[in-house]
Amino acid sequence: DVKVTQSSRYLVKRTGEKVFLECVQDMDHENMFWYRQDPGLGLRLIYFSYDVKMKEKGDIPEGYSVSREKKERFSLILESASTNQTSMYLCASSPGTVRGSYEQYFGPGTRLTVT
């Protein structure tokens, strides 16, 4: 079974803090994704990585950065947290279309509250 784990289930941070969200997958997947999920807005892609040290902006990258130093690990960084970044953050991975797969596998999510 594919396993995607996220470092925290719940996180509370103050405005202006630097926040790190970690994601690890154990199935040697090429692609990794960070989404945020908000009521009425669905899943919105923040960043996508298709290889180590490679990244691509998603639909809402402003205020976020990412790091992928190892294939299994993908980090989301909030440089200076703001209250409008309070959300559910979901990490996902996929084998990639080169391996004939379009399916993404999700982690359990991190509920981040910025006060």
Next chain:
Amino acid sequence: QKEVEQDPGPLSVPEGAIVSLNCTYSNSAFQYFMWYRQYSRKGPELLMYTYSSGNKEDGRFTAQVDKSSKYISLFIRDSQPSDSATYLCAMSWLGNEKLTFGTGTRLTIIP
């Protein structure tokens, strides 16, 4: 107009009923269609995966794709309280690593 439209619900039906969940889309390049189920406070999990047009059945679940109408459906037969969740449709086209998601439909099965 969003690329993928999904009625957000909420939808409440009695146990044992047939449930129909739907998405419409505007991009005719979409060829790969998925349904995800998301329980409260959990990440989405893949439920059904279909390629191009046609039906696919898995137990009580049937996924249907009508590319001519740009319309996909998920049917749940003999619905159970454990089916209560948010259902998200997702789709992609050949060679595209990213998925386009609907906003999700919240379903409650009443015992």
